[in-house]
Amino acid sequence: MRSLTVNGYSAKWLGKQFPWVYPKEVVKGAVKAGEWATVREGAGRVLGTGVLDDGWIACRVFRHGDGPVDEAWIHGLLDRSAALRDVVVGPDTDAYRLVNAENDGLPGIRIDWWGHHATIVLDSPSLAVLLPWITGWLEANRSPRGVHLAYRQDPRDERRGALHPEPGVLAGFAPTGDVKVRERGITYGVRPHEGPDVGLYTDMREVRAFLEPTWAGTSVLNTFAYTGAFSVSAAMNGAAETVSVDLSAKYLERAEQNFVFNELSLDTHDFLVEDTFKALDRFRRQGRMFDRIVLDPPSWSHGPEGMWSAKKDMPRLVAAAARVTEPGGWILACSNQGDLSPRDFRGLVLSGLERAGRPAQSLQVASQGPDYPALSTFPEGRYLKVTLWRLL
Ligand SMILES: C[S@@+](CC[C@H](N)C(=O)[O-])C[C@H]1O[C@@H](n2cnc3c(N)ncnc32)[C@H](O)[C@@H]1O
Numbered sequence: 001m002r003s004l005t006v007n008g009y010s011a012k013w014l015g016k017q018f019p020w021v022y023p024k025e026v027v028k029g030a031v032k033a034g035e036w037a038t039v040r041e042g043a044g045r046v047l048g049t050g051v052l053d054d055g056w057i058a059c060r061v062f063r064h065g066d067g068p069v070d071e072a073w074i075h076g077l078l079d080r081s082a083a084l085r086d087v088v089v090g091p092d093t094d095a096y097r098l099v100n101a102e103n104d105g106l107p108g109i110r111i112d113w114w115g116h117h118a119t120i121v122l123d124s125p126s127l128a129v130l131l132p133w134i135t136g137w138l139e140a141n142r143s144p145r146g147v148h149l150a151y152r153q154d155p156r157d158e159r160r161g162a163l164h165p166e167p168g169v170l171a172g173f174a175p176t177g178d179v180k181v182r183e184r185g186i187t188y189g190v191r192p193h194e195g196p197d198v199g200l201y202t203d204m205r206e207v208r209a210f211l212e213p214t215w216a217g218t219s220v221l222n223t224f225a226y227t228g229a230f231s232v233s234a235a236m237n238g239a240a241e242t243v244s245v246d247l248s249a250k251y252l253e254r255a256e257q258n259f260v261f262n263e264l265s266l267d268t269h270d271f272l273v274e275d276t277f278k279a280l281d282r283f284r285r286q287g288r289m290f291d292r293i294v295l296d297p298p299s300w301s302h303g304p305e306g307m308w309s310a311k312k313d314m315p316r317l318v319a320a321a322a323r324v325t326e327p328g329g330w331i332l333a334c335s336n337q338g339d340l341s342p343r344d345f346r347g348l349v350l351s352g353l354e355r356a357g358r359p360a361q362s363l364q365v366a367s368q369g370p371d372y373p374a375l376s377t378f379p380e381g382r383y384l385k386v387t388l389w390r391l392l
Contacts, residue, residue, distance in 0.1 A: 002037040002052065004029035004059055011041040014048055014064060017377040019107040021050070021059040031058050033126040036069065050107075053126040056156045060107035060127070074133045077105045082141065085113075088370040095181035095190065095202050096371045103375040109134070110152070112202070115181040116145040117192035120170070121152050125163050135171050146172035150195030155300075169193065178254075180261060184209060186236050187261040188229060189254060199227045199254060203336070204296070206369035207386050208233040211332070215239040218291035221283075221324070223276040228255025230294045230332075231269065232262060239292070241268040247301075249273045280320040289326045299337040310335050311348070318352025322360075322391060330363070331389045338383035345385045353389065364388035 006014070010025035021039060029037065033054040039047045039061060049069045050061035062077075063069045081104040089096045098118070099111035108123035109130065118138050122128065135147050147170045151163055168174075178189030183205055190199040208230065216238035222231045225244035232255070235242055244255050252271040259269055272279055276297070283290075295317055301308045314335070321331055333349045342365070353360050366386040368374075374381030 001049075002029060002032065002035055004031070004037045004039050004052070005042060006039055006047070008041070011047055014039065014061060017064050017375075019061050019102045019105075019375075019378060020057045021061070023056070023058040026058050033124075034129050036129070051126055051129060053124050055124055055126075055159050056154065057108075057124075062106065071133045071136070074106075074130060075137050078134070078137045078141075080104070081106075081111075084373065085371050090184065092185040093183050093205065095183055095188070095200055096205070097202055098371075100372050100381075102378045103373045103381045106130075110196075111138075112192075112195070112198070113142070114190050114192040114198065115179050116143075117148065117172075117175065117179055118142065118144045118146070119148045119150055119192045119195040119198060121150045121196040123152055123154060124157070125151070125165070128165050131165075131170060139171060144172055146174055146192065148174070148193045148195060152196045167195070178257070183229075184212075184233075186233060188227070188232070188258050189261060200229055201226070203368040203372050203384055204229065204334075204386075205371075207332070207334075207366055210364065210366070212237045214330075215292070219243075219289075219326075220292045220294070221245070221290040221321075222294045223279070223321070224295070224297045225255055225271075226251050228252070228258050228271075230296070231255060232258045232264070234292070235259065235264050235269060236262055241270075243270045243272060243290075245272045245274055245276055245279045247273065247275060276317070277320060280317075280324060283324045284320070289324050289329070291326050291329045292332070293321045293325055293329070294332045294334075295321055296332070296334040299335070310337050311340060314345070314348035315352035315355060318349050319355040322353055322356035322358040325358070325391045327392065329391055331360075331391065332386065333389065334384070334386045336384050338380040340385070342385050346387060349387055349389070353391070358391045360389040360391045362387065363390050 005028035006025050031052050035052050046066045048061040048064040050059040081099045094115045098113045101110050108127050110121040112119045149170050150167050174193040188200045215234040220234045220239045220242040222244045225246045228244045231242040231244045368384040
């Protein structure tokens with residue numbers, strides 16, 4: 001086992017259970033990616049044990065204080081994660097986050113459960129050292145048909161190139177078609193072997209849940225629709241019409257398939273392969289208005305209109321949506337950008353409403369559901385911001 005000595009600043013944060021050591025905080029010790037290290041303060045006291053990495057994080061700590069990190073310790077963390085999901089995930093739902101990385105004591109490791117398959121998403125290949133223990137636990141406790149490996153590299157991570165081990169099947173087999181999963185009784189097709197984005201964002205489940213009683217008879221515009229989860233949920237709960245807009249034809253084909261999986265007629269449900277801003281502008285020129293608009297954009301994306309960034313473009317997006325929202329209509333505005341505070345996000349939405357000259361009532365402020373717990377000592381944990389507005 002290697003030894004890593006960190007500066008006083010890192011020691012203070014590790015003492016508060018913070019899960020990372022940054023490279024500039026390392027005082028002594030070689031950082032060999034994928035190897036275990038005991039983390040110490042200058043005087044030699046053990047602060048924790050973690051996996052070393054050569055990216056923007058130098059060490060991810062899996063146990064604070066003294067004590068071994070072995071299979072039993074990791075299995076204990078997985079048992080604790082599973083115990084939460086057993087309580088908070090309803091019986092008609094089999095798609096959920098089983099392990100939420102830092103927030104469940106397993107930094108850099110997300111595990112999503114998809115019916116009978118598991119997708120393990122690593123922030124770095126260095127964490128592969130834990131895969132045998134994790135796969136063993138999944139096989140013993142969840143009997144998956146397939147365990148799949150994917151990576152989610154942080155934009156702050158400058159390493160690029162081939163990933164070892166390669167993404168793919170770790171155990172069992174890859175499904176041949178879509179795996180049908182259930183969220184609150186609604187069927188969605190997902191591809192657990194094509195992670196990290198497999199076709200359903202389960203962090204929005206509680207948001208879709210509280211909207212269920214509010215869709216009846218409404219016209220819905222779902223922008224950045226992806227595979228149409230909001231549209232399907234709206235349609236299943238009585239929306240009169242839905243329009244799903246996304247730049248990707250492939251995602252919208254899957255959205256349409258999700259309607260078919262739920263035996264919904266496609267007569268009053270449209271799918272537009274288009275840039276959201278262009279669609280909103282066209283609706284404004286046509287005088288077409290909606291009762292409900294969903295704005296759930298990515299944090300960043302490249303579109304025909306150039307680079308989209310939630311921080312820069314949210315006010316423009318909200319203003320464009322507000323101009324095609326019926327009086328009394330609702331806008332759901334969301335951001336999954338971890339480094340944008342709820343207060344700043346609210347400010348961006350308010351400035352958009354003001355720009356469109358549409359005063360509004362705030363109806364709901366929400367975040368990710370309880371299968372995405374946020375650790376009190378990890379400020380980035382509560383990343384999802386969801387706000388619901390009624391335009392007057
Ligand atoms: C974070 S996902 C949205 C998730 C979705 N709202 C849901 O609940 O499943 C981002 C989606 O935005 C789409 N997208 C990105 N830029 C876009 C743009 N300018 N106009 C329309 N869609 C865009 C992507 O293709 C992707 O499907």
